[in-house]
Amino acid sequence: MKIICSKSNLQKSVNIVMKAVPSKTTMPILECILIDASANEIKFTSNDMELGIETKVEGDILEKGIIALDAKIFSEIVRKLPDNEVTITTDDKLQAVITCEKAKFNISGKSGDDFSYLPFVEKNDSITISQFTLKEIIRQTIFSIAPNDTNRMMTGELFEINNNILKVVSLDGHRISIRKIELKNSYLDKKVVVPGKTLIEVSKILSGETQDEVSLFFTDNHIVFEFDNTVVVSRLIEGEYFRIDQMLSSDYETKIQINKKELLNCIDRAILLVNESDKKPIIMNIDDQGMELKIHSTIGSMNEEIDISKEGRDIMIGFNPKFLMDALRVIDDEIITIYLVNSKAPCFIRDDAQTYIYLILPVNFMA
Amino acid sequence: MKIICSKSNLQKSVNIVMKAVPSKTTMPILECILIDASANEIKFTSNDMELGIETKVEGDILEKGIIALDAKIFSEIVRKLPDNEVTITTDDKLQAVITCEKAKFNISGKSGDDFSYLPFVEKNDSITISQFTLKEIIRQTIFSIAPNDTNRMMTGELFEINNNILKVVSLDGHRISIRKIELKNSYLDKKVVVPGKTLIEVSKILSGETQDEVSLFFTDNHIVFEFDNTVVVSRLIEGEYFRIDQMLSSDYETKIQINKKELLNCIDRAILLVNESDKKPIIMNIDDQGMELKIHSTIGSMNEEIDISKEGRDIMIGFNPKFLMDALRVIDDEIITIYLVNSKAPCFIRDDAQTYIYLILPVNFMA
Numbered sequence: 101m102k103i104i105c106s107k108s109n110l111q112k113s114v115n116i117v118m119k120a121v122p123s124k125t126t127m128p129i130l131e132c133i134l135i136d137a138s139a140n141e142i143k144f145t146s147n148d149m150e151l152g153i154e155t156k157v158e159g160d161i162l163e164k165g166i167i168a169l170d171a172k173i174f175s176e177i178v179r180k181l182p183d184n185e186v187t188i189t190t191d192d193k194l195q196a197v198i199t200c201e202k203a204k205f206n207i208s209g210k211s212g213d214d215f216s217y218l219p220f221v222e223k224n225d226s227i228t229i230s231q232f233t234l235k236e237i238i239r240q241t242i243f244s245i246a247p248n249d250t251n252r253m254m255t256g257e258l259f260e261i262n263n264n265i266l267k268v269v270s271l272d273g274h275r276i277s278i279r280k281i282e283l284k285n286s287y288l289d290k291k292v293v294v295p296g297k298t299l300i301e302v303s304k305i306l307s308g309e310t311q312d313e314v315s316l317f318f319t320d321n322h323i324v325f326e327f328d329n330t331v332v333v334s335r336l337i338e339g340e341y342f343r344i345d346q347m348l349s350s351d352y353e354t355k356i357q358i359n360k361k362e363l364l365n366c367i368d369r370a371i372l373l374v375n376e377s378d379k380k381p382i383i384m385n386i387d388d389q390g391m392e393l394k395i396h397s398t399i400g401s402m403n404e405e406i407d408i409s410k411e412g413r414d415i416m417i418g419f420n421p422k423f424l425m426d427a428l429r430v431i432d433d434e435i436i437t438i439y440l441v442n443s444k445a446p447c448f449i450r451d452d453a454q455t456y457i458y459l460i461l462p463v464n465f466m467a
Numbered sequence: 468m469k470i471i472c473s474k475s476n477l478q479k480s481v482n483i484v485m486k487a488v489p490s491k492t493t494m495p496i497l498e499c500i501l502i503d504a505s506a507n508e509i510k511f512t513s514n515d516m517e518l519g520i521e522t523k524v525e526g527d528i529l530e531k532g533i534i535a536l537d538a539k540i541f542s543e544i545v546r547k548l549p550d551n552e553v554t555i556t557t558d559d560k561l562q563a564v565i566t567c568e569k570a571k572f573n574i575s576g577k578s579g580d581d582f583s584y585l586p587f588v589e590k591n592d593s594i595t596i597s598q599f600t601l602k603e604i605i606r607q608t609i610f611s612i613a614p615n616d617t618n619r620m621m622t623g624e625l626f627e628i629n630n631n632i633l634k635v636v637s638l639d640g641h642r643i644s645i646r647k648i649e650l651k652n653s654y655l656d657k658k659v660v661v662p663g664k665t666l667i668e669v670s671k672i673l674s675g676e677t678q679d680e681v682s683l684f685f686t687d688n689h690i691v692f693e694f695d696n697t698v699v700v701s702r703l704i705e706g707e708y709f710r711i712d713q714m715l716s717s718d719y720e721t722k723i724q725i726n727k728k729e730l731l732n733c734i735d736r737a738i739l740l741v742n743e744s745d746k747k748p749i750i751m752n753i754d755d756q757g758m759e760l761k762i763h764s765t766i767g768s769m770n771e772e773i774d775i776s777k778e779g780r781d782i783m784i785g786f787n788p789k790f791l792m793d794a795l796r797v798i799d800d801e802i803i804t805i806y807l808v809n810s811k812a813p814c815f816i817r818d819d820a821q822t823y824i825y826l827i828l829p830v831n832f833m834a
Binding site for chain 1: 540543544547548549569570571572573574575732733735736739740766767768769770771772773
């Protein structure tokens with residue numbers, strides 16, 4: 101094999117496929133990037149058996165061929181090469197020579213035959229949205245997946261298409277995050293659970309531009325993201341997602357409107373006093389005068405008044421401050437509306453059109 | 468006590484004294500910042516018993532007093548307060564109330580009487596240089612102190628004044644770094660060893676501006692840095708520093724001139740192939756054609772040609788690439804000169820005026 105690409109194109113493509121290179125694996129071949137120049141285009145592939153990424157690389161093929169190179173070493177070499185044309189040559193002993201200007205690297209590769217190619221996925225059902233939108237809905241929900249595997253379903257996000265609305269849901273037992281977007285065309289109804297890790301990695305590769313599009317294909321076992329020169333294939337989480345509709349009552353006793361940034365800054369100050377060992381809640385005391393936020397821990401106490409506009413009953417309620425902050429950080433609205441029932445029932449932060457809904461369970465506190 | 472300061476002034480002063488707050492200590496009082504408003508100015512003090520810092524804070528004293536507040540909590544509170552006037556009040560039970568706009572923190576303080584004040588140092592001998600210069604000479608030598616205490620003398624830097632030249636030396640058994648600067652006035656000869664930690668912390672506080680000055684006072688046991696509103700007092704390392712003069716021969720067999728950035732980038736690429744477990748040297752092969760840099764490890768091999776101008780014999784010599792990079796990174800010259808004797812003898816990187824000298828011992832290699 102002999103190919104020539106610019107360092108910047110190599111760098112861009114390596115960065116993309118690195119997202120599916122596992123950091124630890126019992127199969128050393130998975131720690132490689134497959135460089136496939138066996139046909140008329142150069143493709144890089146990586147695959148951790150859950151998530152696979154394939155991307156086309158701009159460049160010239162002088163001699164067709166295929167090789168798998170250690171991803172970490174190869175990416176480091178590419179990163180540190182001068183900004184110029186890079187030639188990658190391999191021989192039949194799987195030795196790769198990477199040259200750029202006067203620098204010349206020799207590393208050993210592995211046979212492409214041992215590599216696990218991406219699964220073949222039939223691309224029937226698909227939806228197309230802007231990369232900006234997909235990146236945003238991931239950012240606005242991903243924080244409330246459960247971090248580990250005690251409940252595998254909680255490590256993923258529900259992607260549900262219903263009446264041409266895409267609804268994305270994540271939950272971890274203490275809170276639920278929901279984002280809805282209207283789709284431009286009409287699509288078949290669909291319901292899949294996508295691994296959180298896949299969404300995190302895809303989100304890193306997406307351009308985030310409104311004019312760039314991404315297509316999502318669904319099968320029973322896989323989701324495929326197609327955008328720019330890149331295809332990402334991920335397994336789905338099998339099983340039925342939680343039924344959340346019965347938790348989403350729209351009844352409330354108290355409705356407040358508050359400046360999001362003021363509330364966020366206030367909670368950010370309050371968490372100074374939260375000890376790792378004794379996790380104290382932040383208490384909201386809401387009456388006609390406004391909202392008093394207070395926290396009291398072994399370190400000290402803090403209280404602050406914030407102006408609100410309020411409808412309904414007075415209420416005192418406690419929350420894990422982190423859960424409030426996570427939701428507030430991803431909401432773009434300047435003024436937000438919070439709905440409360442009583443000190444034992446979840447609060448809802450949502451806009452009128454319900455494009456976002458954040459449900460957070462309260463915690464007990466000693467008043 | 469009742470004082471009012473702007474958040475930004477508090478922040479600036481807290482950041483300065485935090486540099487001498489120990490992260491671990493058996494004396495809890497040392498984890499505090501002393502706020503002293505007992506006279507006509509507000510002063511913050513911190514002291515880890517090796518290093519002490521005192522800085523004046525701009526603000527108004529409404530009621531005189533003194534208190535010690537937990538440094539970590541106090542600095543976090545200050546950092547997160549709104550950008551406005553901050554009032555700090557204490558009562559006779561050592562409770563401190565910190566208010567800013569509508570936010571109000573209550574934390575417990577400690578009596579100022581328990582605090583270890585900075586040692587009294589007689590300020591006779593002093594030199595004055597720009598903060599820029601001091602910051603630079605620290606940066607250009609600090610990397611070659613020994614990181615831990617197996618040889619205490621190596622954890623410090625020699626500051627020697629001789630014939631109105633300030634010479635700063637650090638060494639770790641593998642290399643020596645020397646910086647010399649000419650002083651503008653005439654000073655008494657002096658020779659002290661300053662703890663590396665002190666220099667690192669002082670360097671972080673220095674403005675780095677050429678028009679700002681810093682005065683250094685020396686006593687038998689202490690060094691004092693006075694600049695802006697701040698005084699830093701540090702113990703010295705006792706004992707006699709290493710005699711390095713006999714190691715600094717000016718004889719050489721080979722002299723080369725090389726573009727510093729090219730050499731640095733090339734070594735930076737080569738270290739990709741250095742394994743933590745088998746630390747391979749980088750080999751310089753110097754002849755009339757130029758310098759070939761090469762490295763060969765279990766990961767692979769790399770070689771690169773660099774143009775040089777050369778006088779004297781051909782030579783092949785191996786180095787720990789990190790030691791070369793550390794020195795190259797802090798030299799400002801575009802073209803540097805390297806002097807070599809043979810493959811067992813140290814190389815010297817120095818300018819003609821010897822304002823900097825970097826001696827690096829070679830390592831054995833199998834050619």
